[in-house]
Amino acid sequence: MTTDERTDRTATTNGSWKVIRETVILLVVAIGLAVVVKTFFVQAFYIPSGSMEPGLVVNDRIMVEKPSYWNGGPQRGDVVVFADPGDWLDDDEDAGPTGLVGRGLAKIGLYPSGGHLVKRVIGVAGDKIVCCDKDGRITVNGTPLAEDSFIDPQDDCDGPMAGCAGWSATVPAGRLFVMGDNRDQSADSSFHLCTDDDGPSCDKDDAFVSTDLVVGKVVALVWPLGRAHVLHRPDGFDDVADPAKKD
Template structure:
């Protein structure tokens, strides 16, 4: 029998439905922002420079964990990075409604305004283009890239000219040398080396500061028919570190 003298438990007050909804949305947005900032972010491919593996408007996921605690990109990684200055010229941004812009900001929609390229050289690396078979060499090792680059008509040289004769004696400290897999349609590091360029060309524009790298591409998620994980080709394993 209940104790008549026992105090009654206070009745729990339920939050109004609208307030619960606002709280849940706020928590979801905060979680999305944390995931985008620290772990994974979605992007879309803005150009044809990474064919055949990645084509225009593909949706990709970039993970940031590999570059935590002093970690940095490896040769062969496909990376997303911020524009070092003038690299995005001529690339039209994907049209976006106000809703899409908000979703992009909080990490719930793939974003643009960045570039996607493959890391070819690390700080201190010597890069030579090309050998008798049209292959790029890094620290004296020729790279057989046929499995992932688009077939080239002459060599793996810079876009847009046909020249295949250039050398990077040493990639600067804290920088990367990057190239697209579609070499003839990629305005990448090799296109900014000032080969046969005028007096106003700055060869330092060919390199990407490591601190501009957002993360490493690890998955193609859209379209679903081509969805796959993206790794680093084994061909880069045999490249020695720079002296």
């Protein structure tokens, strides 16, 4: 082998290692950026059940953003993703991706992960939620909610999973009262309320979601593409009065 041939082979080898090295560096940087984006900005999730129909259906892919809650908590009417407060999910809904690639992508926020729920915020700290007024509407601080534009049509009232009358809840500090838009199929805050039949063993905190468990606000349905759209907070929640201050 001549000197020129040895020089050419060395140059080729060095060039190959340079490409590999640069590719690895780019991959590490890309993964690092993805982790940062997932941790602080946006994250992908999927809809695990029919509790948010008709707007969101099973296996819809949604995008959740986090900066909105950096300087304040969720507002009434927001659709939020939150970690399971404890036994709210069944095994099927709690399952995340099963494949190795899916689990890896879920870790960096590029694939929907399990173990979370999607509900609409009905009440924030201090709010009193009552079901229902004479027209079958849920009230918050005495203000009836106009929900016909986004909940699944109901026969008798807007809260049938927990019944149409006789229940109310006042939201503790640092907690949220959440409900699904498909009231007949949503084991939400109203479902987990303690009743007289539950006895003293029922934990009254089980009906509420800690704000610390909230991942972020759902801002868009991104898949399937034919139904993709940006989510907006319903205007009806703007009319809700602030909770009455205690003396």
